[in-house]
Amino acid sequence: MVALALKQAAETTVTGQQIDLENVSHQFELKGAPLPVLDNVSFSVEPGSFVSLIGPSGCGKSTLLRLLAGLDHPTDGTVKVDGESVGDPDPSRILVFQDPTLFPWRTVWDNVALGLEAQGILRSARHRVDNAVQLVGLSGFEKAYPHQLSGGMAQRVALARALVNEPRLLLLDEPLGKLDSLTRLTMQGEIVKLWQEAGLTALLVTHDVEEALFLTQRVLVFGPRPARIVADIAVDLPYPRHRGDPKLAELRREALGHLGLAATW
Amino acid sequence: MASIDPALSERAHGSFRTTGWSWTAVWPLGLVAAAGWIGVAALIELWPEIIPQPYGRELAGIALAIAAVLVVVAATGRLFGAVSDTVRYYGPWFIAAAALLAVWEVVTAKTGWLPVPFFSSPQSILEVFLDDWSRLGISIWYSVLLLVKGYLIGALAGVLTGVTIGWSQAASYWVHPVLRLIGPLPATAWLPLAFFIFPTSGSASVFLIALATAFPVTILTWSGIASVNRDYYDIARTLGAKPSFLILKVAVPAALPHVFVGLFMGLGTSFAVLVVAEMLGVKAGLGWYLQWAQGWAAYNNMYAALLVMALMCSSLITILFRLRDWTLSWQKGLVRW
Numbered sequence: 253m254v255a256l257a258l259k260q261a262a263e264t265t266v267t268g269q270q271i272d273l274e275n276v277s278h279q280f281e282l283k284g285a286p287l288p289v290l291d292n293v294s295f296s297v298e299p300g301s302f303v304s305l306i307g308p309s310g311c312g313k314s315t316l317l318r319l320l321a322g323l324d325h326p327t328d329g330t331v332k333v334d335g336e337s338v339g340d341p342d343p344s345r346i347l348v349f350q351d352p353t354l355f356p357w358r359t360v361w362d363n364v365a366l367g368l369e370a371q372g373i374l375r376s377a378r379h380r381v382d383n384a385v386q387l388v389g390l391s392g393f394e395k396a397y398p399h400q401l402s403g404g405m406a407q408r409v410a411l412a413r414a415l416v417n418e419p420r421l422l423l424l425d426e427p428l429g430k431l432d433s434l435t436r437l438t439m440q441g442e443i444v445k446l447w448q449e450a451g452l453t454a455l456l457v458t459h460d461v462e463e464a465l466f467l468t469q470r471v472l473v474f475g476p477r478p479a480r481i482v483a484d485i486a487v488d489l490p491y492p493r494h495r496g497d498p499k500l501a502e503l504r505r506e507a508l509g510h511l512g513l514a515a516t517w
Numbered sequence: 518m519a520s521i522d523p524a525l526s527e528r529a530h531g532s533f534r535t536t537g538w539s540w541t542a543v544w545p546l547g548l549v550a551a552a553g554w555i556g557v558a559a560l561i562e563l564w565p566e567i568i569p570q571p572y573g574r575e576l577a578g579i580a581l582a583i584a585a586v587l588v589v590v591a592a593t594g595r596l597f598g599a600v601s602d603t604v605r606y607y608g609p610w611f612i613a614a615a616a617l618l619a620v621w622e623v624v625t626a627k628t629g630w631l632p633v634p635f636f637s638s639p640q641s642i643l644e645v646f647l648d649d650w651s652r653l654g655i656s657i658w659y660s661v662l663l664l665v666k667g668y669l670i671g672a673l674a675g676v677l678t679g680v681t682i683g684w685s686q687a688a689s690y691w692v693h694p695v696l697r698l699i700g701p702l703p704a705t706a707w708l709p710l711a712f713f714i715f716p717t718s719g720s721a722s723v724f725l726i727a728l729a730t731a732f733p734v735t736i737l738t739w740s741g742i743a744s745v746n747r748d749y750y751d752i753a754r755t756l757g758a759k760p761s762f763l764i765l766k767v768a769v770p771a772a773l774p775h776v777f778v779g780l781f782m783g784l785g786t787s788f789a790v791l792v793v794a795e796m797l798g799v800k801a802g803l804g805w806y807l808q809w810a811q812g813w814a815a816y817n818n819m820y821a822a823l824l825v826m827a828l829m830c831s832s833l834i835t836i837l838f839r840l841r842d843w844t845l846s847w848q849k850g851l852v853r854w
Binding site for chain 2: 318321322323340341342343345346347349351353355356357358359366367369370371397399413417
């Protein structure tokens with residue numbers, strides 16, 4: 253059913269975007285003093301792949317997503333998407349935040365419709381909103397207001413709000429970070445499905461090593477701030493994956509080692 | 518939902534589900550209240566006044582009419598739906614009101630313990646309503662007209678200014694100091710100048726009411742815009758929103774709860790300015806009526822006008838509450854009026 257809905261949602265064939273970061277450094281001004289958050293980060297992501305970024309809290313992973321979305325611009329280096337430097341935000345690259353941050357004065361349907369309305373194409377594309385709502389399993393809740401939704405439902409709306417724009421790059425900033433563990437496990441499976449069926453490039457920032465390994469094809473491990481890539485782990489396992497897979501456990505030990513947590517194994 | 522008017526929630530919970538008539542459907546408290554109002558009518562009619570006054574009989578008639586309504590509601594269960602429920606809910610108030618009216622009647626008209634002309638009896642206020650309704654009616658009309666004009670202009674100006682300075686750093690740089698200097702000044706302080714500058718006292722009053730309304734609306738709109746979650750803008754921008762969309766579809770709706778607080782404050786201050794302006798310059802309206810009544814030492818008319826003014830202000834506040842509830846229906850747990 254999900255596959256069918258998505259086929260309806262994707263009228264044009266969506267292809268993922270290629271990402272190239274070259275020597276990207278970024279710093280904030282904090283009370284006049286520069287605070288470096290990214291230090292000479294370079295990596296590339298193939299179109300259509302699913303890559304996760306893990307690392308200690310506050311190490312600058314979220315900043316990296318903001319640079320890719322075009323919400324901030326790097327102090328140094330270049331961020332390229334499909335070979336072009338990232339300028340202003342564009343609906344082809346959508347960021348999903350840790351908080352669903354739905355607009356409380358809009359219903360579920362109107363929240364999902366936000367992007368199409370902002371781009372001025374809602375009138376001719378209303379069915380895309382219906383399809384996106386159906387895709388995340390919220391049919392029947394179109395007229396509900398955000399305060400009536402559970403945390404998992406709200407995050408589903410946030411995903412629908414992103415997917416309705418048929419993005420070619422989905423930037424997920426700890427999208428499951430605030431959910432209870434059961435909802436979290438369910439939605440991990442759903443995100444993999446959405447990515448597989450939409451054929452887009454997806455980048456996932458998470459604190460959860462297990463989540464990163466279970467969901468993505470490649471895990472970039474960042475060191476403490478200012479962030480640098482300390483390891484690049486390929487997760488060469490077919491989907492659907494199994495949480496108990498011994499290969500995953502092995503990779504988990506490796507990742508924890510890079511994070512300086514080997515002793516906890 | 519929190520509810521200031523418990524009649525609404527009472528009605529929603531449906532405490533009176535009786536259908537079809539039976540003795541159990543009779544409402545004893547309503548019969549007590551009806552007896553109270555019949556008693557008041559008898560007191561007015563049968564106890565001679567210390568100084569004879571007209572309209573005693575009409576007042577007694579009104580009391581009897583209220584008693585009749587209570588008897589009908591008490592005997593018919595929920596036959597009249599929401600009306601029945603509301604009357605039943607306010608049953609204790611009907612009893613208290615009858616008692617108060619009786620005491621008032623006794624201490625003024627019947628015994629004269631509270632001396633005329635400074636204290637009015639119920640029938641003398643009724644006399645004003647029955648004999649002077651045309652002048653009172655016109656006064657209400659002029660007051661409402663003046664208030665609505667000034668208030669709408671002020672509210673609009675306040676929202677526009679608030680959004681502008683909330684959005685634009687440059688506008689804030691120039692407008693903020695002016696607001697800080699001029700804003701706290703009571704609008705009534707401009708009164709002499711305004712009557713001098715404006716061609717008519719009416720336009721001067723519109724200006725003053727608008728000024729009094731605009732200040733709180735501006736400040737609250739501004740603070741509303743300033744406190745909008747920055748993530749809303751980031752989300753809208755990544756979804757392809759242009760600046761106009763960010764202002765009209767993100768900033769303004771997000772700030773609306775604040776804006777309404779400003780609108781309520783503005784309405785309160787606009788009442789004060791309205792009355793002062795009408796007393797000092799405009800030759801119409803309830804403020805003028807009060808002033809005129811004072812000039813003739815017509816204290817009955819003053820009490821009547823105060824009562825009407827209270828009803829007018831309360832109604833306007835109610836309208837604003839309704840508008841807010843309708844606009845902000847997405848919020849949970851709104852306070853109701």
